[in-house]
Amino acid sequence: MRNEKCEFTEAEEDTFEPKENPILSHEELNSDENAGPSQPESLEKGRIKIRVRNLSLFYGPTQALKQVYMKILRQSVTALIGPSGCGKSTFLRTLNRMNDTIPGVRIEGRVRIDNIDIYGPQINVVALRRVVGMVFQKSNPFPKSIFDNVAYGPRLHRIKSRITLKEIVESSLKKAALWDEVKDRLHQSAMELSGGQQQRLCIARALAVNPEILLMDEPASALDPISTGKIEELIHSLKENYTIIIVTHNMQQAARISDYTAYFYLGSLVEYGTTKKIFTNPERKETEDYVTGRFG
Numbered sequence: 319m320r321n322e323k324c325e326f327t328e329a330e331e332d333t334f335e336p337k338e339n340p341i342l343s344h345e346e347l348n349s350d351e352n353a354g355p356s357q358p359e360s361l362e363k364g365r366i367k368i369r370v371r372n373l374s375l376f377y378g379p380t381q382a383l384k385q386v387y388m389k390i391l392r393q394s395v396t397a398l399i400g401p402s403g404c405g406k407s408t409f410l411r412t413l414n415r416m417n418d419t420i421p422g423v424r425i426e427g428r429v430r431i432d433n434i435d436i437y438g439p440q441i442n443v444v445a446l447r448r449v450v451g452m453v454f455q456k457s458n459p460f461p462k463s464i465f466d467n468v469a470y471g472p473r474l475h476r477i478k479s480r481i482t483l484k485e486i487v488e489s490s491l492k493k494a495a496l497w498d499e500v501k502d503r504l505h506q507s508a509m510e511l512s513g514g515q516q517q518r519l520c521i522a523r524a525l526a527v528n529p530e531i532l533l534m535d536e537p538a539s540a541l542d543p544i545s546t547g548k549i550e551e552l553i554h555s556l557k558e559n560y561t562i563i564i565v566t567h568n569m570q571q572a573a574r575i576s577d578y579t580a581y582f583y584l585g586s587l588v589e590y591g592t593t594k595k596i597f598t599n600p601e602r603k604e605t606e607d608y609v610t611g612r613f614g
């Protein structure tokens with residue numbers, strides 16, 4: 319349960335849930351669920367937010383994801399690790415259909431969020447991307463004021479709300495742990511902020527449209543250690559209300575902030591487990607070599 323859910327009433331056309339046949343049957347839900355590497359046992363004690371089944375992705379002739387099965391727990395941090403080019407960013411982008419915009423992409427398999435097939439025909443992709451927000455490695459604030467950056471999404475989605483835009487901006491900046499640093503200069507350009515502040519602003523911008531899932535692709539890898547620490551603290555506090563999936567190259571970071579870790583190699587999910595298990599007692603030698611830095 320979200321304890322601080324903003325009281326947004328979505329406009330009719332901005333709903334991500336398809337109108338017809340949205341819920342899959344019990345059989346469909348559970349068929350073939352456990353192919354691929356074993357899923358962490360403790361997942362089953364919580365509520366699953368995302369179910370990926372037999373997912374393959376091709377860029378033209380190149381297969382970048384190979385039959386991935388993965389269940390992701392809500393209100394947790396799941397880290398994706400693996401060497402460059404193993405498909406982490408590609409996988410992340412399949413969760414909000416960001417790959418749709420790349421020409422020549424073909425996707426097989428299924429991704430379900432709250433039991434809704436996000437590749438189903440009635441899905442409103444714009445609404446999906448509101449529910450599944452994304453933060454990139456390189457912070458990308460718009461050349462607008464701090465206020466307008468955060469207000470951008472709510473204005474775009476014409477979110478009808480019982481709270482004002484000003485209140486949405488304030489609460490989003492607070493959730494992103496940036497409010498105290500910017501509250502007296504909301505109308506200054508976002509480009510004047512430091513790199514770490516810009517990244518937290520991008521997180522605030524993502525939060526402002528009231529998402530449920532946050533995808534983060536190496537969100538701290540361009541930042542200094544102090545800014546990185548702030549982002550890590552922030553991620554830790556956000557998981558209370560959001561499902562977070564983060565790509566990181568930094569093993570210590572994955573170990574510090576995530577509950578579950580998935581190790582990818584050459585487009586396959588090699589091993590998936592609690593972060594503790596992956597880092598202290600992995601089942602596969604390949605995983606151990608990678609997390610201990612013996613790989614490549």
Ligand SMILES: Nc1ncnc2c1ncn2[C@@H]1O[C@H](COP(=O)(O)OP(=O)(O)O)[C@@H](O)[C@H]1O
Binds near residue numbers: 382401406
């Ligand atoms: N837009 C694209 N067009 C073609 N190939 C791509 C594209 N993006 C990624 N790839 C290829 O897909 C594979 C996985 O890439 P990526 O998901 O970016 O890996 P990672 O994030 O783990 O470094 C790589 O072989 C990469 O070259």
Ligand SMILES: [Mg+2]
Binds near residue numbers: 406407408535565
């Ligand atoms: Mg990447």
